[in-house]
Structures are given as C-alpha cells and as structure tokens.
Amino acid sequence: MMGVALRRLASALPVLLLVSLITFGMMRLIPGDPAAAIAGLSATPQQVAQIRADLGLDQPFLQQLVHWYGGLLQGDLGRSILMGRGVFAVTMERLPVTLGLSAYALVLTLLIGLLCGIAAALKQNTIIDQLAMVFAMIGISVPSFFLGLVMIIVFAVHLGWLPTGGYVPFAQDPWGWFRSVTMPAISLALLQAGLLARITRSTMLEVMRQDYIRTARAKGLPYHQVVFRHALANALIPITTVVGIIISLLLSGAVVTEALFSIPGIGQLLTQAVLNRDYPMVQGGLLLVTGFLVLVNIGIDLLYAVLDPRVRYE
Amino acid sequence: MSLLEIRNLTTAFGTESGQVTAIEDISFGIEPGEILGIVGESGSGKSVTALTVMGLLPRPPAKILSGSVMFDGQDLTKLSERQLQKIRGPGIAMIFQEPMTSLNPVFRIGEQIMETIRAHERLSPRALRDRAVQLLAKVGIPSPERRMDDYPHQLSGGQRQRVMIAIALACNPRLLIADEPTTALDVTIQAQILDLLMDLRDELGMAIMIITHNMGVVAETADRVLVMYAGRIVEQSPVERLFDAPLHPYTRGLLDCVPSLEHDRPRLVAIPGSLPEPARRPSGCRFRPRCAHAAPACAETLPILAERAPAHAAACIRLPEIAAAMAEPA
Numbered sequence: 001m002m003g004v005a006l007r008r009l010a011s012a013l014p015v016l017l018l019v020s021l022i023t024f025g026m027m028r029l030i031p032g033d034p035a036a037a038i039a040g041l042s043a044t045p046q047q048v049a050q051i052r053a054d055l056g057l058d059q060p061f062l063q064q065l066v067h068w069y070g071g072l073l074q075g076d077l078g079r080s081i082l083m084g085r086g087v088f089a090v091t092m093e094r095l096p097v098t099l100g101l102s103a104y105a106l107v108l109t110l111l112i113g114l115l116c117g118i119a120a121a122l123k124q125n126t127i128i129d130q131l132a133m134v135f136a137m138i139g140i141s142v143p144s145f146f147l148g149l150v151m152i153i154v155f156a157v158h159l160g161w162l163p164t165g166g167y168v169p170f171a172q173d174p175w176g177w178f179r180s181v182t183m184p185a186i187s188l189a190l191l192q193a194g195l196l197a198r199i200t201r202s203t204m205l206e207v208m209r210q211d212y213i214r215t216a217r218a219k220g221l222p223y224h225q226v227v228f229r230h231a232l233a234n235a236l237i238p239i240t241t242v243v244g245i246i247i248s249l250l251l252s253g254a255v256v257t258e259a260l261f262s263i264p265g266i267g268q269l270l271t272q273a274v275l276n277r278d279y280p281m282v283q284g285g286l287l288l289v290t291g292f293l294v295l296v297n298i299g300i301d302l303l304y305a306v307l308d309p310r311v312r313y314e
Numbered sequence: 315m316s317l318l319e320i321r322n323l324t325t326a327f328g329t330e331s332g333q334v335t336a337i338e339d340i341s342f343g344i345e346p347g348e349i350l351g352i353v354g355e356s357g358s359g360k361s362v363t364a365l366t367v368m369g370l371l372p373r374p375p376a377k378i379l380s381g382s383v384m385f386d387g388q389d390l391t392k393l394s395e396r397q398l399q400k401i402r403g404p405g406i407a408m409i410f411q412e413p414m415t416s417l418n419p420v421f422r423i424g425e426q427i428m429e430t431i432r433a434h435e436r437l438s439p440r441a442l443r444d445r446a447v448q449l450l451a452k453v454g455i456p457s458p459e460r461r462m463d464d465y466p467h468q469l470s471g472g473q474r475q476r477v478m479i480a481i482a483l484a485c486n487p488r489l490l491i492a493d494e495p496t497t498a499l500d501v502t503i504q505a506q507i508l509d510l511l512m513d514l515r516d517e518l519g520m521a522i523m524i525i526t527h528n529m530g531v532v533a534e535t536a537d538r539v540l541v542m543y544a545g546r547i548v549e550q551s552p553v554e555r556l557f558d559a560p561l562h563p564y565t566r567g568l569l570d571c572v573p574s575l576e577h578d579r580p581r582l583v584a585i586p587g588s589l590p591e592p593a594r595r596p597s598g599c600r601f602r603p604r605c606a607h608a609a610p611a612c613a614e615t616l617p618i619l620a621e622r623a624p625a626h627a628a629a630c631i632r633l634p635e636i637a638a639a640m641a642e643p644a
Contacts (some may be wrong), residue, residue, distance in 0.1 A: 209417040216372055218410075219430040219481060220402035223395065233420045309465040310419060 005302060012294040019290045020072075024065060026280050033057075033082050034277040042198035057082060057279075068283065078280035082273065085300065088286030089298070091266065095288070098265035099260070100170060101181050101188070102250040107244060109196055114239075116193070117200020122227065124205060132197060135189045139194025143254060147185035148260045165262040184261045188253050192246045201244050208276060210234070239310050244300035249291055316343035316384075318367070318489055319407075323381030323391075325366045328374055329591075334592040335379070336362040338545045344489065349515060349522045351553065353529060353538030355357075357589050360525045364491045366391075369398040369524075380515040385489070403434050407482035411494035413475035417466040422448075423477050424462030430484040449480040452630055454510060457520050466565065472503035479510065486518065493525045506522035509537050529572045533557060538625075541565045545589055547619055551626040561628035563636060564601045599630070607636045 005088070035052035052058050056067060069077055081277040120132035149252055156164040168176035168307040207213065208231055255267030262268075266289060273281035304311055323340040326333045331640040337359040344350050352360045365371045367383050369390060376426055383390040387407060390398065402408075410416045418426060427446040431437060437445065443462070450458030453476040466474055475495060482490055492511060496504035512535055515522055524535055531540050532553065539556045541564065549562040560566045567585035587604040590596060598613040605612070608633060617629040630636070 191490075197604045211410060211412050212418040214370060215410065215478070215481070216418065218402055218408045219433060220370060220399045220404070220485075221429065221433050222399060225433070230418050230421075234418070237420075308420060309468050 004305075005298060008298045008301060009235065012291075012298070015294060016198055016287065016290060020069075020287050021065075023283050024068065027274075027277070027282055028061060028064075030277075032277045036277060037276050038081060068200060072287075077284035080278055080281040081130075081274070082276050082278040083279065087280055088288070090269065090281070091285050091288050094264060094266045094269045095292070097167065097169075097263060098251065098254050098267060100177070101184055101257070103248070103264060104181055104185040105188040105192070105250050106247060108242075109192040109211040109221045109250070109259065110243070112189065112193035113196025114200055117198035118204055118227070118232070119198065121204035130202075133201070136194035136197040139190040139192075142190070144187045144191055144220055145256050145260055147190060148235070148257060149181065151183045151187060165260075167261075167263045167265075180261075181263070183186065184257045184277070185259075185264060188250055188257050192249060196239070196242060200235065200239055203238050207231045207235045233307070237304065240303055240307060241299060244297055247296050249288065251293065275291075317346045317348075317386075318344045318523075319382075319384040320367070321382045323363070323366060323383060324379040325371065326364055326377050326379050328377065331593055333377075335545055336376075336592060337366070340381070340547055342547065342550065343538055344521045344523060346521055347515065347519045347586050349512070349524060349535055349537050351532035351539045351596075352525045352542060353527060353532050353539060355527060355589050356420065357592075359545040360527075360542055361493055363542075364408065364493050364523065364525055366449065367491065368396070368402060369623075370405060370408075371391070378516070400434070403430055404485040404487060406489045406491060406494065407485070407487035408491040409475070409478045409482050409495050411497050413478055413498060416478055417474055420468055422463050422599050423469070427481050427484055430481050434485045439631075440629075446484075447481075449483055450477070452483070452514075453477070453480045455480070467632035471499055472506065472519075475499060475503075475507055476510070479507075479514070483514065483518070487520055489521045489523065490514075490563075491523045491525070494527070495524065496529070496531060497526070512517065520564055529568055531627070540566070544595055545592065546600065546629065548601065548630070549621065549628040551628075555623070556604070557625075559626075561622055561633055561636075562601075562624065562630050563605045563607050563632075567604075607632050607639065609635075 003107060032083060033048070033052070035048050035055060035057060037050045039051050049058070056064060059067070068078065077091075079085065080087055080090055083090055116132040120129040123129050150163050155162045162179055165198055168178040168180045191274060195293055208227075212234075213226060213231055216226045221230070251266075257263070258265045258267040266285065270282060270285050270289075272278075273285060319344065321341050323337060324335055325337050328333045340359075340363055342350070352363065354360050354523070360539060362371065362376075365599065366376075367390065378391050381391070385401065388397075388401075390401065393401070399617055400551060417423065421429075424443070424446050427449055428442050431442055431445060445549050447462060448457045449463055454471060455476055461469075466477070469477065479495075490511075495511070496507050499507060508531065511524070514520070522535075524531065526532060531541050536553045539549075539553050540547050541556075543564050547561070549556070549565045551561075557569065557607045560569055564585070571584060585604055588598065589604070594605065596613070598615055599605070602608045602612045611631060615631065617631050619629040620625045622633060629639075
C-alpha cells in the first residue's frame with residue numbers, strides 16, 4: 001500500500017508541472033502589469049520600469065520561467081508582490097480557513113446526500129422518494145451565491161440568528177467559528193448534497209437488486225443489517241469516486257462563497273491576487289492547492305483498496 | 315405430518331398491463347428428510363414458488379393472492395418480515411443459481427458464514443469461528459481454517475457454491491431450498507455439488523427442495539418430482555415412476571429431450587413451440603397449443619391434478635386416449 005502511495009505521488013508530478021506551466025503562461029497572457037499596479041496612478045514611466053526590473057518582469061518569458069522553477073526546486077515559492085511576504089506562508093495562513101469551511105460543508109453534504117439518497121432508494125416511488133428527489137433537484141438547480149444571499153437576508157438580517165458575514169478563527173472561539181461558517185457551508189453543501197443524493201439513490205437501487213442482497217435476506221439477517229452493512233458497503237465504492245470529485249468542487253466553490261460572506265480563505269486570497277496581477281502569489285498559491293487536491297485524490301484511491309478487496313493493491 | 319405443506323398457493327405480479335399470476339393453485343408437501351425435485355422450463359414458476367415460501371419476493375410488485383404455506387405449524391404467508399427472519403436460516407435455508415454473484419464481494423467468506431450464525435444464536439467469538447471452520451470442512455473446502463479469510467473473488471465457482479451451502483447449513487435448517495444449484499457450474503463440479511447435497515441430507519436429515527430444469531439432476535437426486543408448466547403443477551410422482559411411466563404429455567416431452575444411450579431412439583424430440591407468456595396463456599389446458607394429443611375439449615376446462623396411480627397424479631383430461639395411442643405399435 002505504501003509503495004502504491006509513493007508511485008501515485010510520483011505520477012502526480014507531471015500534473016503539477018502542467019498546472020504550474022499553464023498558470024504561469026496564463027498570468028502573463030492576460031493584460032495588466034503588476035508593476036503599474038504597485039506604483040500607482042501617479043507614478044512616472046521610469047518608476048514603473050524600475051519596479052518592473054526589481055521584480056524581474058523585464059526579462060524574457062523563458063528566463064522568468066526558469067527562474068521560477070529554479071526557486072521551486074529549492075523549495076522557494078517566491079514572494080507575494082502585493083503583500084511582500086512569502087507565498088508559502090501567506091497560503092498556509094489562509095488555506096486552513098478554506099479547508100475548515102470545506103470540511104464542514106463536506107460533512108453536511110455527506111449527511112444530507114447519503115441520508116436522502118438511501119431513504120429515497122429504500123422507499124422507491126413513494127412520497128419520501130419524491131420529496132428527497134425534489135429537494136436534490138432544488139439543491140442542484142439553485143446557484144450557491146443566490147442561496148447564500150437568501151440565507152443572509154432571512155437568517156442574518158430578518159431573524160438575526162447568524163452573522164451576515166465575517167470570520168472567527170476556530171482556535172479563538174469555536175462557537176463563533178461555527179456561527180460564522182454555518183451559512184457559507186450550507187450554501188456550498190446544498191448543491192453537492194443534491195448531486196450525492198441522486199447518485200446514492202441510483203447506486204443503492206442498483207446494489208439492492210444484486211444476488212448477494214437476496215442471499216443476505218435468505219440468511220435471516222435483520223433488514224437494517226442487509227441495508228447498512230451488505231448494501232452500503234458495496235454502494236460506498238462508486239459513491240467514494242463521487243465524493244472525491246465533490247471535495248474538489250467544494251474547494252473551488254469556496255471562491256464565490258468566501259467573497260459573498262467575506263471569509264478570508266484561499267479563494268479570496270487568490271481572487272485578490274489575480275485582480276492585482278500578483279504573479280508569484282497566483283502561481284504559488286494555485287500550485288499548493290493543486291498539490292492538496294492531488295493528495296486528496298491519492299487518498300481516495302487508497303480508500304478504494306480499503307473498501308473493495310477486489311482492487312486491493314499488493 | 316409434512317414438514318412443509320403448501321395449499322392452493324397463488325402468487326401474482328402487478329405489471330403495467332395488469333395483474334398476472336406467476337404460480338396458480340399450487341399444492342404439495344415435503345416430508346422431513348425427503349428430496350423433492352421441481353422441474354420445468356424457465357418461467358414455469360419454480361423459482362417463484364421457492365421465493366414465495368421464503369418470503370423473499372419483492373412485495374409489491376409480487377402479491378400472494380390465496381393459499382397457505384404451513385411450516386412448523388405456522389402459515390408463512392401470514393408472518394411479518396421480522397417473524398420470517400427467524401425462520402430463514404434455522405427453519406428454511408436457500409441456495410441460488412449464481413454462486414459467482416450470490417456472495418457479497420466485500421466481506422470475507424468466514425464472516426459471511428459467521429454473521430448467519432450470529433443472527434440466530436448467541437455464541438462466543440471462538441465458538442463462532444470454530445463452527446464456521448467446521449462448516450467449511452463439511453462442505454469440502456480444503457484447508458478451511460485458511461480459507462476463512464478469503465474473499466469470494468479468490469474462490470472458484472464450485473467453491474463459492476460450497477460456501478453458499480455452508481452458509482445455508484450454518485443454522486441446521488430443516489428444509490434446504492436449492493434453486494438451480496448446479497446450472498452455472500461445470501459438469502464435473504455439478505456432480506460433486508449434487509453428491510454433497512445428498513450426503514448432507516443423509517447426515518443431517520434435512521429435507522431438500524431442488525429446483526432444476528435438468529431431468530438428469532432430478533433422476534440423480536430426487537425421491538419425488540413435481541413437474542411445473544406455465545405456473546401450474548402438471549404432474550407429481552415418485553422419481554422412478556416418473557421416468558418409467560410418465561403420464562402428462564409435457565412430462566413425456568421433457569423426457570424425450572433427454573439424450574439416452576439405453577433407448578433405441580433415432581433422434582431427440584424437441585417440444586414444439588415455447589412457454590406462453592403469463593399474460594397470454596391459452597384457455598383451458600396451458601400446454602394445449604404445444605400438445606400432440608390436444609382435443610377440442612382441452613380448450614374448455616383447466617385440467618386439475620388428479621391421482622391416477624398411488625402417489626402419482628397428473629393434470630390432463632386425455633390420459634386414457636394418450637395411453638391407448640402409446641400402446642399401439644407405431
């Protein structure tokens with residue numbers, strides 16, 4: 001298993017290389033000049049040129065690229081132009097905020113999605129099935145920013161139960177953190193929960209038709225054991241694939257949600273960096289996020305081996 | 315008293331074009347220790363009969379319209395799911411046609427045996443494991459102790475069917491229903507599995523209901539045979555008598571399809587036509603459109619199963635004529 005993990009890590013290197021190349025190129029393709037942004041409106045062309053030279057942006061494209069990769073090889077992601085601090089340090093400050101929010105949203109997604117999906121499958125073609133699927137349809141169709149706005153108006157403005165936005169670090173005040181990220185997490189989770197509910201339903205329906213479920217019933221096992229042990233253990237295999245995708249979607253969805261609820265996460269950080277043409281920040285930050293997602297996917301692959309003995313890696 | 319006594323059982327399925335009966339007015343019994351063979355083509359209602367007894371048909375769409383299934387003084391058709399769970403395993407156990415897909419792929423086989431015992435009895439983990447190992451040994455799995463931790467995909471089809479039998483035997487059932495237990499297996503393995511079932515019957519004294527479309531399997535194992543056609547029992551007989559003196563034209567047709575070295579027959583005779591769909595069954599005798607002896611009267615009444623010789627019954631109104639026709643030299 002360890003060997004597989006290492007091999008998967010090695011095969012992730014080309015992915016990281018490609019992502020870094022694309023972001024590096026894209027940033028330089030979009031119009032705009034970080035030097036001008038730093039220098040401000042009243043700066044003379046000489047001043048701007050000076051800043052550009054300081055940042056190394058006057059060098060040819062390839063040379064800049066080689067320089068950046070040289071830094072990467074030494075473990076140096078560069079410095080943020082805007083903040084004047086190391087990219088790695090800044091990212092590591094913000095990443096936990098996003099991860100906390102995403103993890104909370106993931107827990108909600110799993111709870112709502114799995115419960116709705118299983119209930120709908122077991123009560124196929126009943127009112128429970130229909131209600132669960134209508135709920136899933138709403139979750140999938142309503143854009144998360146709209147849902148977020150509605151929730152802010154209802155729960156924050158009118159009812160005053162939750163803050164309209166802002167962020168309280170967990171370490172500082174767990175209850176405050178919980179209050180500050182509940183609405184963002186719900187608005188993030190509902191879409192994914194709808195997706196998961198539908199996939200869980202169809203997977204469970206498929207599994208419940210299998211011969212081994214009939215065997216489990218023929219043994220005289222109690223119904224809950226047939227469903228939650230025999231059926232779910234098999235249904236979780238395809239569901240895990242979807243959960244892997246959902247984790248990526250939650251992280252990327254956090255960009256909009258963080259902006260809406262003014263949460264200082266990685267989404268907000270990178271949006272600011274792109275708007276200000278903070279090249280090193282965008283390149284380095286995206287590389288770290290990509291690396292994290294690659295790790296998540298390796299984790300999912302290894303989880304398969306735990307769930308399905310037929311694909312267990314030697 | 316019979317171990318299992320089925321009376322006038324009718325099971326139907328709700329379909330888009332209305333309700334169709336899968337089995338109709340089925341009555342038979344099984345004695346303790348007896349091996350009863352049920353033969354018939356696919357779609358004749360053999361499996362539905364077995365699944366109705368087990369209470370394993372999905373309801374809806376399936377529905378028991380009438381009749382009773384008496385087992386151990388209880389009518390199984392009247393029991394709740396929870397009460398049926400107590401019968402499945404220690405009372406009646408079942409093995410299926412597809413050993414490749416009948417075991418749960420994500421659990422070790424030892425666990426799949428042990429959980430069956432656990433569902434019905436309280437045993438220490440040690441005793442539980444010992445019993446599972448003994449069961450694997452009993453069904454002829456080599457080095458059972460080591461095989462306990464194997465997953466189903468590590469076993470061959472024949473071995474998986476042995477594990478299925480071990481699961482079925484786990485709680486010492488008094489009746490084992492084997493639904494086409496050898497159909498998916500190689501011929502050599504088929505014989506081994508049938509031998510195993512018969513040995514287990516002799517050793518444990520349980521009754522076996524063996525469902526098959528294969529007359530050879532019936533001849534080899536059964537004490538008594540039911541022949542089913544289009545949801546009804548058309549003939550019922552002790553096994554030797556069925557092969558020596560079949561009554562119903564359908565049974566004769568089935569036997570003519572079996573290759574034989576003893577009889578001097580130029581070629582095998584297939585039964586013309588095919589089994590009617592449940593929604594399009596003919597009036598009167600269901601076998602009439604395929605029967606060489608059909609007469610106009612056959613279309614008018616549904617023939618009932620009537621005893622023609624001791625323990626030998628058939629549902630056909632033209633038996634005397636058929637017997638006469640057969641007696642004439644060709």
